[in-house]
Amino acid sequence: MRSSFALIATAGIIALTLSGCASAPAPETGSGDSSNAVTVTGEFGEKPRVEFPSPLEPEETQCTEVIAGEGPLLHEGQMVMLGASLFNGSTGELVQSIGYDDDAAPLAIGGDTLIAFTKGLSCAREGSRVVVVAPSEEAIKPSQDPSGAEGRESLVAVFDVQRAFPARADGAVRLSRDGFPAVVLAPDGRPGITxxxxxxxxxxxxxxxxxxxxxxxxxGDAVVVHYTGVTWDDSKVLDDSTWKAGSPTIVTVTDDEGGQMPQGFSEAVIGQKVGSQVAVVVPPSAGFGDQGNDSVPPGATLFYVIDILGVI
Structure with missing residues (x-):
């Protein structure tokens, strides 16, 4: 598995559709004096040279695009692959540099991603290099108490967005058979299952x-997926469902027992095309068996709706 943002995030300083056409997302922030004060040189996709006067301590997150990307703006619910250079904005110290040299790092936008990352990447597109500068109160996860960040260091980040995956499956709709659970999609693509x-x-x-x-x-592929799983008997949503978490994830699927997901999940995904949404009934023999786990009762039949968004 490729490197991730666990270090910086843990540190904390740093079917049928109900909707019509969704409007294009708007940036959650824009450029400002602080983000414009950061100078970045070097080729896109390679570790950049970054200079800025310290301390940089804006009142809210700012974002400046220094290399223009193409396509739609990024938004919550997307998975991206990027290179990142992260700095302490108060001292100028380099904190972390990852995702370069053909080893782009995955980041799910939204959910419990740092507030500054979600806001700052909203002004980026695939192919963008962006500078994000954030106060300590926004260089934390949404689940954390902003008051606990007061008086701490600000954040400066430079992101090279190398790949961006859609937030939901965009394939052609097909009808399912009689007797299969019914799936209705909310405007954001979240499945409702009966x-x-x-x-x-x-x-x-x-x-x-x-x-x-x-x-x-x-x-053997590492696949970007967004999924909801429920138990057949009581329609309880499984704890690991990504729509519950608010952002997609990456899983490895295999045709043997080496995958990260239940065997029936992998069987449903292997052989399908990116952009597809599949539904699968997983009996105990292809799920969690007679032992179950913390969120799945012993002997439970499961039902998953899976959006296949990309292959890493």
Missing amino acids: VPNADPFETTEVEVLKEGSGAVVES
């Missing part, structure tokens, strides 16, 4: 709800 009052299927059963046109997923 399980029929009937005995579950006894084998792994897959339905393609949207058929994409991208690359075909192969066994």
Whole structure:
């Protein structure tokens, strides 16, 4: 697995659709004196040279695009692959540099990502190099208490957005068979699932709800997915569902027992095209078996709706 932002984030300083056409996202912030004071040189995708006067302590997060990207602006719910150079904005000290030399790091925008990252990347696109400068109160996770960041150091970040994945499957809609759980999508793409009052299927059963046109997923691939899983008996949403967390994730799927997800989940994804949304009934034999786990009862049949957003 590639490097991630666990170090900086933990430190804390640093089917059927209800909606019509969604409006284009607007940036949550813009450039300012602090972000414009940062000078960045070097080739996109390579570790840059970054200079700025310290301390830089803006009152709110600022973002300046120094290399223009293409396509739509980034927004919450997307996974991106990027290079990042992170600095203490109060002292000028380099804190972390990752994602360069053909080893871009994944970052899910939204959920419990640092507030500054979510705001700052809203002015970026795929191919953008952006400078983000944030006060200590926004260089934390949304779940943290902003008052605990008062008096701490500000954050300066330079991001090279090398790849951006969509927030939801965009394939052509297909109808599912009778007796399959019904899936209705909220405006943001979140699945709502109604399980029929009937005995579950006894084998792994897959339905393609949207058929994409991208690359075909192969066994062993690391795949960007957004998914909701429920138990068949009581429709309880599983704790690891990414829509519950607020952002997609990356999982490795395999046709043997080496995958990160239940075997039935992997079976549903392997062989499908990027951009597809698939639904799968996972019996205990292809799920968590008779032992279950912390959130899945023993012997439970599961039902997943999975958006396949990209292959790393």
